[in-house]
Amino acid sequence: MNLDLFHVDAFARHVFSGNPAAICPLTTWLADARMQEIAAENNLSETAFFVPQADGAYGLRWFTPTTEVDLCGHATLASAHVIWQFLGGSGVLEFHTRSGRLSVERAGELIMLDFPSIPLVAPEKTPAAVGLGLGGDPEDVLTTGETNGSGFWMAVFKDQTVVQSLVPDIHVLSGLGKVAVVATAPGKDCDFASRCFAPGLGIPEDPVTGSIHCFLTPYWASKLGKPSLYARQVSDRGGELFCENRGSRVRIGGYAVCYSAGKIDVPSD
Numbered sequence: 001m002n003l004d005l006f007h008v009d010a011f012a013r014h015v016f017s018g019n020p021a022a023i024c025p026l027t028t029w030l031a032d033a034r035m036q037e038i039a040a041e042n043n044l045s046e047t048a049f050f051v052p053q054a055d056g057a058y059g060l061r062w063f064t065p066t067t068e069v070d071l072c073g074h075a076t077l078a079s080a081h082v083i084w085q086f087l088g089g090s091g092v093l094e095f096h097t098r099s100g101r102l103s104v105e106r107a108g109e110l111i112m113l114d115f116p117s118i119p120l121v122a123p124e125k126t127p128a129a130v131g132l133g134l135g136g137d138p139e140d141v142l143t144t145g146e147t148n149g150s151g152f153w154m155a156v157f158k159d160q161t162v163v164q165s166l167v168p169d170i171h172v173l174s175g176l177g178k179v180a181v182v183a184t185a186p187g188k189d190c191d192f193a194s195r196c197f198a199p200g201l202g203i204p205e206d207p208v209t210g211s212i213h214c215f216l217t218p219y220w221a222s223k224l225g226k227p228s229l230y231a232r233q234v235s236d237r238g239g240e241l242f243c244e245n246r247g248s249r250v251r252i253g254g255y256a257v258c259y260s261a262g263k264i265d266v267p268s269d
Helices: 032-042 073-086 128-134 160-165 170-174 213-224
Strands: 002-010 019-025 046-052 058-063 093-097 100-107 110-116 140-147 150-156 179-186 192-198 203-206 228-233 239-246 249-254 256-265
Touching: 002 073, 019 032, 019 073, 032 046, 032 058, 046 073, 058 073, 073 093, 073 100, 073 110, 073 249, 073 256, 110 213, 128 150, 128 170, 128 179, 150 213, 160 179, 160 192, 179 213, 192 213, 213 228, 213 239, 213 249
Parallel strands: 019 046, 058 093, 150 179, 192 228
Antiparallel strands: 002 019, 002 256, 046 058, 093 100, 100 110, 110 249, 140 150, 179 192, 192 203, 228 239, 239 249
8 A cells, every 4th residue: 555644743833843743644544453553663652544534524543653542632733734734624624533523723824723621630649650750859740540541640840940851760650551741840931841751652752742731731721820821842852832721621732844745655454
């Protein structure tokens, strides 16, 4: 099979920054194992596959190099960019996903995701691997809880400088399984900053993670007393996000730029 493949840097204004995603448009779904092999071969934090649906929406699925995930922001943003830029799409896009129906629209060059808000709770007990793995002493730790063995821990630090200086122990963090750990703090050049580590999902550090802003946005909106927030993920590549708290939903905005467009040859299922 000869398939289109786009490499898009999401939450970025120019290439070599933001979070790279591989986007593979399909007419019908491939076997799950084949999509996982393609994602492993791409070796990016996420490869997205989408298929047009009868209702005008798209089915959308996301794969890390090792597993399929329930929600991904940067590869959704990148998929929308590909549909608008290369496939003749227009207007608001709707996607059917594991996390329900998601919509994406444009505000000028900014791409806006409409995602579900994810609540945080205080844990009964925090795994020692969270603090040890991050290599820091957080002021507070909250969690989204786990669903099917996956979820998030959020560690809050004093300021952005501390988050940027963290040197995590990836081996320790991988002991948490398919649970990602997020370090966050008030920003010095933004409203809040973050980093995200998910070695159990095949992602030692994710450059920019849209999905974590489903809980970071309402958390910092409450702390800072304002619904609209400018966020930065302070990984080596870095990225910027424009967030808005809307109660049960969050809007997460960013830019995207295509680095390459080509073809891949894969065996027929």
